[in-house]
């Protein structure tokens with residue numbers, strides 16, 4: 001079974017107070033929040049690089065810190081992997097020797113990850129004899145990740161590991177990181193302030209705001225909720241739905257996705273059938289009909305039940321629909337609401353044009369948790 005990280009800490013630093021409690025289990029837990037909200041401070045406490053004023057930190061029941069019992073394990077005894085923004089490789093050692101650095105300090109019986117496995121997953125075989133100096137930023141970061149993994153950590157902490165890379169290098173590294181947690185059965189706590197990274201990588205999202213935990217839950221739930229729109233800085237209002245790519249109608253430039261609420265037709269995407277994806281559906285692109293319409297060009301007509309109706313301002317109304325258990329956010333005009341009189345519990349049909357769900361709205365999740373799969 002994967003490790004469980006339990007955190008309940010308070011720390012005051014200058015004028016800033018961090019007071020956070022949550023648990024993180026398998027898969028990738030993203031800590032997301034504005035600059036200065038306390039993300040790095042939090043994982044530094046987990047790593048043992050700074051000390052909480054009070055609280056408890058445990059992994060799989062093993063206590064790393066407990067102010068009440070006077071426990072405070074030094075970083076090297078915590079068995080955690082840490083990947084920083086910058087790679088921090090040893091310049092005088094080859095890639096191979098950098099990789100093996102932490103592993104060599106571990107008794108052989110505790111080494112549960114092999115060099116061959118890490119080298120093949122991260123695609124760094126051709127680099128083994130080289131020194132870090134000549135490597136690209138993305139290659140260095142892959143070696144840094146490999147080094148952290150080879151120390152067989154209970155949990156991998158990653159603090160904006162892509163922040164120092166340009167867009168191309170980021171895209172190169174994202175698929176590697178996406179697979180790590182599953183391939184090595186290690187929970188990852190991933191600090192980011194990039195929503196694209198969260199969409200591609202995270203199973204669980206923890207929203208950090210001014211030193212507090214504002215919310216924790218599935219990426220789909222939190223990003224589809226108007227309550228957290230200000231914190232997620234998610235741009236346009238809209239929902240996020242987990243789906244599986246089921247096929248394509250290439251003659252028409254359409255791909256089909258299955259999700260618990262039915263089938264979605266979207267603008268064609270290149271990934272193979274069976275790929276797990278997250279789809280972003282903009283609230284302004286979701287129309288609502290009281291009865292299933294006929295003779296309509298709109299390709300997606302989904303049965304749904306109204307969950308909530310909330311006026312946004314004088315002119316607009318946010319309607320959250322339940323579509324097979326998934327939240328679907330629709331933003332309609334107050335004028336439309338005055339005619340439709342939508343109320344919680346009403347059965348309706350949600351209408352979404354295929355064209356409005358384009359490539360940029362579909363994020364591949366090749367290693368998504370199986371329990372997010374539609375049934």
Ligand SMILES: Nc1ncnc2c1ncn2[C@@H]1O[C@H](COP(=O)(O)OP(=O)(O)OP(=O)(O)O)[C@@H](O)[C@H]1O
Nearest residue numbers: 013014016033034035036037038039040041042193
């Ligand atoms: N050693 C310190 N002494 C005093 N204040 C500190 C110290 N370290 C961090 N802070 C403050 O604590 C707050 C949280 O900082 P932290 O680096 O944890 O935020 P963050 O969410 O990781 O930000 P970013 O996304 O910019 O990295 C900030 O207000 C910061 O100025």
